[in-house]
Amino acid sequence: MDHLRRAVILPLLLLAALLGFAFALWSMAVVALGAQHILSAGPEPDARLFTGPCGGRISTAVLRDATHGDTVVTKLGYEHLRRHALRHTALTWFADAGVHVHVLRRIAGHGSLTTTQRYLHPYVHKITAVGPALSAHFNMPRAPPP
Template sequence: MDETDLLPEPMVRVLADYERHLRAERDLTPHTVRAYLADVAGVLEHAHRLGQTDAAELDLRTLRSWLAKQQTLGRSRTTLARRATAARVFTAWLARTGRASADAGATLATPRAHRTLPSVLRADEARDLIAAAVAAADDGTPVGLRDVAMLELLYATGVRVGELVGLDVDDVDRERDVVRVLGKGRKERTVPFGRPAAAALDAWLRRGRPALMAEGAGGALFLGARGRRIDQRAVRTLVHRRIAEVPGAPDIGPHGLRHSAATHLLEGGADLRSVQELLGHASLATTQRYTHVTTDRLRRAYQQAHPRA
C-alpha cells in the first residue's frame, strides 16, 4: 500500500499540486521529484497520525516531532538533513501559494551532517587507470574505444555520471575542445577537456560509435553493448573494474573520479571559483571541501618526510 493511500483527501490533493509544481515550474529531474514527494508524504502521514487532516495545519511542533521520529528509527544525519530541507521547501511553497497562513518550517533546524573526506586517486593512479583501459582496448573493439573515451572524459571534466550518459554527439565541440553539460536543475555549463580526452573521443566517434550504433541510438554520445544510449550502471561497473587493476588505488566509482579531478585541479593551482564553475556546484562551500582533501594530503606528506614532524 502506498503511503498516500492512508492520507485524507485534502492532503492527497495538495501533494498532487506540489508534484505538478516540482515537475512543471521547477523542472526538476524525475529522481529529485520522487525524493521530494517521498519525504513530504512522510511528513503528511506523520501529521495525520497526530490528528491533522490538512497540510495547512502543519506547525513547527509537528515537523520537529517528525524529525525526532526519523532519528529514533536510526536515520543518518545526512538523511535527516535532506528531509528537513524537503520539509522547509514544502512549507515555504504552502505559504507562498496561500495554502497555509504561515511558513511552519521557516525556523526548522537542519541536523548538521557528518562530512567525510571523499576517497580520491593520486595523479599517478589516475594515469594507471586510463592505461589499464587503453591496454584492454588494444584489440580495437568498439567497446574498448568507448571505455577509454568515457574514462578520459570523466577524469578530464569531472562531470557526474548522469551528465556523462546524457551527453549527445552535438554536445562535443572539437574546435574549442569543450563539452556542453546539462547539470542539476537543468543548468547548462561548458567544460573544457584536454588532448588525451580529445584523441580518445575522436577514435570512439570515428571507429567505435558507428560500429556499435543501433536503431534508437539517436544522438547519444556513448552507447551500450546493444547500440543504444549507455546507462549509469554500465559506467559504474567499468570504473570499478578498471580501478581494481590499479595496485593500491581506493575502490571508487565515477563520482570518485569527479572528486579526483577536483582535487588535482586545486593541487595544480586552479582557483576555487573556476573549479566550482567546472563542476557545476551551486555553492562554493561544496567545492571548498576539496581543499580539505589537499590539505590532508599535504599534512600526511609533511609527517612522512619532515625530520621534525
C-alpha cells in the first residue's frame, strides 16, 4: 500500500459542504485583506488600494503574468480577447448602470472626457430606448408652479 497517496471517498453532500466552507474561508480572507489595504491607504482619496511588487502601480503585464491570462484565454478559444478591451467593457457597463461620465473619467484615470467617451460602446437597444423615455418624461403630469 502506498501511504503517500490515498483515495478518500466522500459523500457528495459532505464534499459540497467542505468546498463551501473552504470558499467561505477564502472569501473572508480576501475581505480581510481588502479591509487591511483600505485602512493602510489612509485618508488620501487617490491612494492606491493595491500596489505592484515595487510599491508602484500594478501594470497589465504584472496582472497578465500573475493570472496566466494569455494562456487562459487561448485555452478558452478567445485568442482575440485583449485585457484592454475589458476596460471598454467595464466602463460601458458602469455607464449603462447610470454612472455619470465625469465619474467614469476619474475611475479610468483619463485626463479628458473625450478620451473616456471613446471607451463607451452603448448597446443599440439603449440608444433606441432614449426616444420613448424622453417622450414619457415630457408627457408626465406636472403640478402647476406655485
